[in-house]
Amino acid sequence: MADTPRNATPGFDAAVAGRRAECDGGGPVLGTRYASRQEFAGTITGEYVDHGDPAWRWYLMTDLTLKPDGYPDDTVWCEKNSIFFADEDDT
Numbered sequence: 001m002a003d004t005p006r007n008a009t010p011g012f013d014a015a016v017a018g019r020r021a022e023c024d025g026g027g028p029v030l031g032t033r034y035a036s037r038q039e040f041a042g043t044i045t046g047e048y049v050d051h052g053d054p055a056w057r058w059y060l061m062t063d064l065t066l067k068p069d070g071y072p073d074d075t076v077w078c079e080k081n082s083i084f085f086a087d088e089d090d091t
Contacts, residue, residue, distance in 0.1 A: 008049035008058075016059065017046025020086040023061060023078035030070070040076050041066035044083065059083060 022041045029036050042064040049058050057080040064074060 008051050009055070011048050011050065012046050013048055013059070014046055016044045016085075019044050021061065021078075021083050022066070022086070023076070023083045025079060025082050027068070038068045038071075039066060040064055040068075040078065042076070044078075044085075048080075049077070056080075 020042070021044050022039065024037060024039045026035045027038045028034070040061060042061040045060045045062055047060040050056065051058070058077040059080060060075060061078050062075050064071075064076065067076070
């Protein structure tokens, strides 16, 4: 699996593969001791990793159309509860 973090159980979820989504989270502000909110938009590949017990699931997002200024990568791991699918109705 692409960029699979260590100590993780990988898997694949066909139900989310290829879906457009947004995710948000936090990350370090370069040159400081602080973190800030970060937003991403792209395509969920279906690849995931589970960490811990109980498992904490992270999905791989590619084809990023939105990412923070200066974010160097073309992919990001998004925590399951921070993902918002473009094809889901909020009502």
